[in-house]
Amino acid sequence: MDPLTSLAAASIALVGTHFALSHPLRAPLVRMGGYGGFMAIYNAVAVVCLVWMWFAFGDAPASDLGGSGDIGWIVATVLTSPAIALFLGSLTPRNPSMPMPGAEAAARAGPAGAFRVTRHPMMWGFGLWALSHLLLWWSTRTVIVSLAILVLALVGAKLQDRKKRVQMGEAWVEWEAQTTYWPRLSQLGELGWIGWLAALLTWAVLMWVHIPLGGVPAGIWRWL
Secondary structure (H helix, E strand, O other): OOHHHHHHHHHHHHHHHHHHHHOOOHHHHHHHHHHHHHHHHHHHHHHHHHHHHHHHHHHOOOOOOOOOHHHHHHHHHHHHHHHHHHHHHHOOOOOOOOOOOOHHHHHHHOOOHHHHOOOOHHHHHHHHHHHHHHHHOOOHHHHHHHHHHHHHHHHHHHHHHHHHHHHHOHHHHHHHHHOOOOOOHHHHHHHHHHHHHHHHHHHHHHHHHHHHHHOOOOHHHHOO
């Protein structure tokens, strides 16, 4: 199979199986094998799809679209910093989206930090990352993967809202009323200086690691 065709098939498989397992298939699989059995299936399917994508991506052409020039790199560089800040801000026990004890209490406690920006900071972190790579217009393989991540994150966030209303009831309805799906850029300051410092340090390291892993200098390292 052509590498790009294989990559597209793997990406569709990742998105499709994630949505199917997270929504219509979740309840029957949990009933059949318990939560542990369901998570084993969920993780195994995800790993298979990601490994398939990894090898197909490696076999596909590396830079066949020509790129969007310095303007594209500047916009992508700017977008990735809030993407990382939102992702890091989501890694807290006060995230009611996480399937863990205390999620309902976290929702009733009200939003703080990254959740003042959007109730889906992790999803928007991935979404902004995907958008930044689409804007680079660097290669067909990057476009395919970025589109898959973008759909997985932003459509997945909408579907998660619907699922959480059923699972958490009034607690999630209250959470939705205090938060927004779309990011409120005016609230980015709510991440705090510690959050932004951690994000910028992480961003600098990831951009540096991009050189040996991606073979392309990214972020500020592109101009230094």
